[in-house]
Amino acid sequence: MIKRSFIGLAKPKLEYGSLEDTPSLKQIPTSKEITLLSKCPFDKKNLLFKKKETVKTGQKLLLYKERDEYVVSSVTGQVSSISSYTGDFGRSYTAITIVVADDEEIDDEFKDISKDSSLETIKNFLAFAPGNPPVKLFSDKDKSINTIVVCCADSDLLITTNRYVVKSDIDAIKNGISILKTATGINDIIMVASQSQMHALSTTGEKVNQVNDTYPSALPHLIMKNILGKTVPAGKNPEDIGVCFISAEAVASIGNAFNSNQIPVTKIITLVNKDGSKALVSARIGTPASDIFKAFNITLNENDRIIFGGPMTGSSVYSEDHPVQPDTDAIIIQDSDDIQFISDYPCTNCGDCIRVCPANIQINLLVRFLEAGQYEEAADQYDLYSCIECGLCSYVCVSGMPIFQYIRSAKYELDRANTAEATNNG
Amino acid sequence: MVDNNRFIVSHAPFRHDGSRISTRNYNIALAALPAILLGIIYYGMPAVGVISLSISSAIIWEFIFCRATKSSITIGDGNAAIIGMILGMLLPATAPWWFVIIGTFVAVIIGKQIYGGIGANPFNPVVVAIAVLMISWKDIFDFNEALINYDFDFAMVYPLSALKHFGVSAVDSFSMGDLLMGKQSGGIGSTFGLGLIAGGIYLIIRGIIRWEIAFSFLAGIFITALLFNMTDSARYAGPVIHLFAGYTLIGAFFLATEDSSSPVNFIPMLIYGAGTGFLTVLIRNIGVYVDGVIFAILIMNLVNPLLDKIRPKAIGRVA
Ligand code: SF4
Ligand code: SF4
DSSP states (O other), rough: OOOSSSTTOOOOBBBHHHHHSOEEEEEOOOOOOOEEESSSSOOHHHHHHHHHHOOOOOEEEOTTTTTTOEEOOOOOOOOOEEEEOOOGGGGGEEEEEEEEOOSSOOOOOEEEEEEEOOOHHHHHTTTTTOOOOHHHHHHTTTOOOOOOOOEOSSSSSSSHHHHHHHHHHHHHHHHHHHHHHHHHHHOOEEEHHHHHHGGHHHTTOEEEEEESBTTTTTSSHIIIIIOOOOOOOTTOGGGTTEEEEEHHHHHHHHHHHHHHHSSOOOOEEEEEOOOOOEEEEEEEOOOHHHHHHHHHHHHOTOOOEEEEETTTTTTEOOOTBBOOOOHHHHHHHEEEEGGOOOOOOOOOOOOOOHHHHTTTHHHHHHHHHHTTTTTHHHHHHHGGGGGGOHHHHHHHHTTTOOOOHHHHHHHHHHHHHHHHHHHHOO | OOOOOOOOOOOOOOOOOOOHHHHHHHHHHHHHHHHHHHHHHHHOOHHHHHHHHHHHHHHHHHHHHHOOOOOOGGGGHHHHEEEEEEEEHHHHTTOHHHHHHHHHIIIIIIGGGGTTSSTOSSSSHHHHHHHHHHHOOOOGHHHHHHTTTHHHOOOHHOHHHHHHHHOOGTTTTHHHHHHHHSOOOTTTTTOOOOHHHHHHHHHHHTTTOOOOHHHHHHHHHHHHHHHHHHHOTTOOOOOHHHHHHTHHHHIIIITTTTTTTTTOOOOHHHHHHHHHHHHHHHHHSSSSSSSOOOHHHHHHHHHHHTTTTOOOOOOOOOO
């Protein structure tokens, strides 16, 4: 994807890399305490359960009155705190901490209902399953999904989570696909995979499309453009034009849930150590990262960096106790010595970002407006909303400008302003 | 378990390809070196003097400006040094010290800093400075006069002024090989064609300059010169002399390609380059100035913001 200048191959392409033949999976023992994060903002008044409440493994916890957001407890124990958590750009989350009991009990609400693999069941129980199945989209009337893209490749660099799932649990994926088909009535399933996965996936009987091995080809917007031949309008997501993306792991979660009559609660994570060595880990959702580090004898020092997600699109966290979430595909630790600089230099108009931007954005101009906080101009005239969030512009910027951060925070601010406006008017 | 380390929290991406403004500038310096060395071999100590003074005074001007405006000191990025270096390459070895210092003042302060510093200059700072110097002190740029005391084993003639004043026959004696080897008079670092081309190719391969601009500039010169030559070959010289004499090559690889004042989109780059080439030959052939590179670049710098409006459509953009 990265276009080079003429014969200039000075900068190598970013490749997704491949997964070794039989990666071993390290099981992390259940932690003493786990934390479940919901994307729903904290709202004390409307909470539906309290501290001290006991929960069982696989129990669905509806969070607030008149809302359908829920989490699924990955352990048996007692709720010790319910609080607000602030993530990137000041987004607010609800954090539920559970102290783990000695004996594990499996909740049977799902078991009773799991004979019926209907869309309703999927929607009501599997939103918090590993891989974060986008269950809401299937029944969203505004979206009218007609195509499901099962993404078997990992979208960011270094991550091998989805590829591991494809290798180790192809039957669950097959099962998941057939459940999805019946439940949603959507027969247009498009599998997207990297070259090395093509063989394994051919047994699913679905048509498999190959995605290019260079970053950012496996990002949803580019899969839409290059494989489905559909361009997502600026500022929209694939689901807005009827295409729902789901990761291989999420499909496997659905398959496993109905196979074992239990909501799966362990997440597969690619752990990338300071020296770049990788390991595949299986941990309960909610496990603090520190317990994973302990299992690998990793010590962190002042000014290191912990990244949840991939190196290009993930986010760094404040605490080594940050919990694994249903969509935490990777945890990356960066040594303080390897942390790249961010400078306060202005754009020098070198044009490198423009050569790499897969969305053809005039970044050199856009960034000037973003720096000045003129978000509306940026959106109206300089294609802010065409950005598909690959991060390559920041990656190549000679001035070391945090362009991608500017872009994300501008979008976030504009969204907030729009929501506020909508609430005021409504 | 919790020993309360503080971690670096910042935003994605968490990797960078390692490119730096300073690295770019040092690479430009490296690429310019062969041309400068040959200039020094030909012109000796005075050339060393002009180049060193030019680099050092440019750095000092930048330093003074940063101090005066209480902004962070930016001389470490090498940009001032590059401005000084390229300016020196364009000057005759005989340029007096004050001339060099005025030149770097105009380049660094007026050409770059008052617009807001690196990346904000609408014109190439070096080109602005040379234009000011050329207009104000025309004689110093008369390379034939300026370099009259040098005795070489080659015809010490500035090909473009010979061409202008004595017509095509006067430049018949320049072979392409001579021009490429710097056997012509001119600025210290602007005559060694081969060195400049090698430097330019190096910069293109490293992705530091935009090849589209350099190539379209040369193509513009070639085609325009050829057209003139075809209409009246007695009055207008062929493309070779235009390509390899004067500031053409240094212009193609070191001046027109300056980041801030040139376009970044493909079509605009081609128009910008070709336009500069066209104007250069136009000025040389029918204008009053002996060499047109400087003014051609200035004019195209001026239209650059307009050109960059021709841009590819962003994906997903409606209308
Ligand atoms: S603007 Fe940056 S993050 Fe957005 S698509 Fe272009 S290169 Fe990627
Ligand atoms: S890479 Fe950075 S310095 Fe270069 S044009 Fe893009 S934003 Fe400007």
